[in-house]
Amino acid sequence: MGDGRVSAVGGGLLLAGVALAAANMRPAVTxxxxxxxxxxxxxxxxxxxxxxxxxxxTLCFGVAGISAPVLARRWGMQRVVGVALGLLTAAMVVRVTGAATTVLAGTVVACAAIAMCNVLIPVVVKESFPNRVGMATGLYTTAMAAGGSAGSAFTPWLRAELGGWRLALATWAVLALAAFAVWVPASRGHGSNTAPSAPGSSAESGRSLLRSPLAWAVTGYFGLQSLVAYVIMGWLPEVFKSAGTSASTAGALVGLVLLIGVPVSMVLPPLVTRTEGQSAWTVGLAATAITGFLGVLVAPLAAPLLWSLLIGVGMSAFPLALVLISLRTRNAAETSRLSGMAQSVGYLIASTGPFLFGMLHTVTGSWQASLLVLIGVLTAQGLLGVFAGRPRTV
Known part of the structure; x- marks a missing residue:
């Protein structure tokens, strides 16, 4: 009985480490x-x-989808995640100490560290909590949404209170340090450090997912919803500020967009898995986001809270994409392969979005063309979701 209690305590500490790590997946960006x-x-x-x-x-996430499994096979998943959290802490401090190139370089390192965790922690969850995958995944996605919302909502306030943007951004390194401090002792003795398969590789007695139209549909859906999400996190505050809101209000509005994901991440996965197909869910979420962005395009200050709410609900395509990866596969090996493919290729697709969104604004002098293109991407996301949501497996 004593060993069981120790195991329970250790499992609880690891779960806390998972939650803290997940809470760090977005604040460096938002x-x-x-x-x-x-x-x-x-x-x-x-x-x-x-x-x-x-x-x-998104560029870092795409590269990590390929490199994370290689590093994990050599060093072990828990160790790689621990090193990544340490690098994240250091990068978030270093990036605020210099000029524009330092900020960019520090952000690259921070996002590369986040990317490693992004790929490997879900596999740690499956391995360490095989009988509580739903609960642990819900905790992971909820903590991720909460961290992203906090980063967007509180940073403008921190800048005002601390007297500058450097200290405001560096403050979030405390959250990364907390995750590192909990993860290192929590991960010892848990799991076999088995790494996920390389993206698209063939499992035993299985064909390459690169030849599967369904796998590409799921990957495309994952990529397009990620593209939209990182455009929102990267540029929506600037869109609201251009419309006439203050920096603090714009940050709060995007914080609301991300905060909506907290309750949705709790309730959406169980609801989705109870339906035979998920096509209606994918279309509904895309249509909701499109409505919100049409509001931002036509009358941004008429009902910014409503537009933010609609966009936030539409961003719940992320937990839906994770569910689709599980539902479109027959076993854990296929799930790992499809997850690697969706994250590596999907995030590389997504990496084009924020850059093009910003450059369109630079070329045209307004956000209208950028928003129209984003609405087109959401339409394509919904169409891909119709195919990816049909009840079958790769």
Missing amino acids: SLSSILGGVRESLGASATWASMLTSVP
């Missing part, structure tokens, strides 16, 4: 985007620099 205009002006940086900065997260 904290910077919420005050991006002020940071750019302070550093005298160009619009191209800002567009590159917003593209860094």
